[in-house]
Amino acid sequence: MNVNKAALLRVVAALTVVFVFTGGLHQFRSDVRSAPDFPCDSKAIDEVSVEIAKGETGSDIALKLFDAGVVKSSSSFFRLAVSDKSSSMIAPGAHILNKEICAEQALDQLLDPKRIAGLISIVEGAWNSEVFKLMNESGFLQADISKAVREIALPNGFKELEGLLFPAQYSFAKGTTAKEALLSMVTRAESELSKSGITGQSGKYSSQDLLIMASIIQAEGNTQDFTKISRVIRNRLEKGMPLQMDSTVHYVKKARGKIFLSTQSTLLRSDYNTYRKYGLPPGPIGNPGFDALFAAANPAVGDWIYFITVAPGDTRFTASNDQFSAWKIEYKKNLSAGLFGSSK
Numbered sequence: 192m193n194v195n196k197a198a199l200l201r202v203v204a205a206l207t208v209v210f211v212f213t214g215g216l217h218q219f220r221s222d223v224r225s226a227p228d229f230p231c232d233s234k235a236i237d238e239v240s241v242e243i244a245k246g247e248t249g250s251d252i253a254l255k256l257f258d259a260g261v262v263k264s265s266s267s268f269f270r271l272a273v274s275d276k277s278s279s280m281i282a283p284g285a286h287i288l289n290k291e292i293c294a295e296q297a298l299d300q301l302l303d304p305k306r307i308a309g310l311i312s313i314v315e316g317a318w319n320s321e322v323f324k325l326m327n328e329s330g331f332l333q334a335d336i337s338k339a340v341r342e343i344a345l346p347n348g349f350k351e352l353e354g355l356l357f358p359a360q361y362s363f364a365k366g367t368t369a370k371e372a373l374l375s376m377v378t379r380a381e382s383e384l385s386k387s388g389i390t391g392q393s394g395k396y397s398s399q400d401l402l403i404m405a406s407i408i409q410a411e412g413n414t415q416d417f418t419k420i421s422r423v424i425r426n427r428l429e430k431g432m433p434l435q436m437d438s439t440v441h442y443v444k445k446a447r448g449k450i451f452l453s454t455q456s457t458l459l460r461s462d463y464n465t466y467r468k469y470g471l472p473p474g475p476i477g478n479p480g481f482d483a484l485f486a487a488a489n490p491a492v493g494d495w496i497y498f499i500t501v502a503p504g505d506t507r508f509t510a511s512n513d514q515f516s517a518w519k520i521e522y523k524k525n526l527s528a529g530l531f532g533s534s535k
Contacts, residue, residue, distance in 0.1 A: 228267040228293045235289035235296075240308065243301070244364045245283040249273060252281065252301075260290045261297050268294040277302060284309060284362035304360060313358040313376070315480035316409045318442070322356045322376075322478070331369045339370035346381050348390065348398040354406050354475030355380045380478075387484035405487035406475035410438035412498075416506045417486035419495060423508065426496050434465035442476035451526060502530050 239259045243252060249272040250265075257265035271294045272278040281301045285308040288300045300306050309329035313322055323336050340352060349355060356373065357380035363372050384390045389401045396404070408420045427434050437452040443461045457466040462473050479487075495508040497515035501522045509515055525531065 228262055228264040229291045231293040231295055233291060233293075235292045237290040238287055239290050240285050241288055242285050242365050243281060243283050247283075249278065256288075256297055259288070261288050261292060262294055263291070264294070268297055271295065271298055282307060282362040283364035285365060304362075307362045309363070311361045311363070311372075313356060313361070313478065315358045315483070316406075316477040317356075317358060318445075318477050319353045319356055320445075326369065326372065329363075331372065335369040336373075339368070339373050342370060343373055343377065346377065346384075346390075349402065350399055351474050352377075354402045354478055356478050357383055358478050358480050383481050383484060387481060388488035389484055392488065400471060401487045402479070402484075403471045403475050405479040405483040406477045407434070407436055407438055407472075408486050409479035409483035410441070410477055411436060412500070412506055413504070414482050416498070416508075417482055418489060418491035419493060419508050420498060421486040421490035422493050423495050423498050425490055426494065428470065430496065431469070432496065433467075433469050434471070436465045439463045439465045439472050439476055442472075501525060 239261065241255055241259050241261065243255070247255075249269055253262075253265040253269040253272065256262045256268055262268050275298060278298060278301075282304075286301055287306045287308055288297060292300070304310055304312075311322075311325050311329050313325065323333075323340075326336055327333050343352065345352065345355070352373075356376040359376075359379060361372070361375065363375075381390075384398070384402070387405075389405070390398050392398070392401070404421060404424050407424060408417050412420050424434060424436075435457075440452060440456050440459060440461075440463070441447070443459060443463045444456065457464070460467070462468055463476065465472060493508065494510040496510055497512070498506060498508045499515065499518050499522055500506045501518050502525045507518055509518070
């Protein structure tokens with residue numbers, strides 16, 4: 192019998208894709224339903240929680256949806272998941288889904304982060320204390336979080352956990368321990384630190400130094416200014432000038448959204464007060480994102496030692512104290528005029 196070689200290869204390739212996604216067709220249970228699915232235009236009202244575990248296959252998810260009454264045909268969802276690459280982005284965790292919906296709707300809902308119970312979204316610049324609060328609110332016990340913090344081994348070259356909980360969106364399957372959750376954040380941070388160029392350098396500044404810089408950069412400006420702020424930090428350090436960064440004082444005071452820093456605040460007794468202390472603060476002042484990490488390792492070229500945000504979206508850099516003083520007057524006028532909103 193003659194066999195069309197090209198057709199045979201297409202069949203083998205298709206089976207390979209199916210096998211990779213499901214972990215083997217033999218895993219599909221005998222109670223798989225292949226009846227017509229619920230119509231996609233049905234008005235679903237009832238909801239159900241479906242727990243997706245890390246590493247579950249397409250067939251596992253299809254059967255869970257069928258058993259929970261989400262889809263009428265597990266085979267319909269299975270076929271859709273195999274053909275749609277976005278199915279690989281389904282996050283572990285408890286997903287709140289409508290019942291009696293079609294496979295397409297089920298996949299859309301599984302990919303909707305708003306439908307994941309206990310979702311932890313860490314914003315760029317968040318302090319560890321804020322991350323721990325989010326974890327507690329999502330169901331992790333405070334005692335378990337505190338214990339995990341004490342037990343986690345830090346990556347080589349780093350001295351503390353602050354700055355190493357990479358800002359991203361996390362969803363953890365039921366039964367995940369606080370230590371496992373924190374380790375996943377640290378592991379992500381290690382990857383981003385490596386990609387940014389912070390780790391593996393043998394220059395004047397250590398990986399810890401660069402992470403501290405990145406945390407200040409994240410807190411001090413907008414993304415488009417990050418590499419310039421990075422250069423200002425280096426220029427001030429190399430000239431033996433105090434950094435005088437408001438953000439380091441805000442970190443000590445745990446103050447968010449404060450633009451104006453009072454003279455009294457600049458006199459605060461703390462190693463993090465860069466108005467009183469020379470050099471970098473002893474540790475990061477938050478968890479920087481990738482852009483700030485990259486800027487710390489790759490500063491722009493320039494002689495700037497001052498920068499100031501004169502108005503929202505208008506940050507200026509200079510090496511001249513006279514120019515900086517003139518801009519500061521302009522900034523104060525804009526502050527008084529309410530351009531920055533409330534300064535309290």
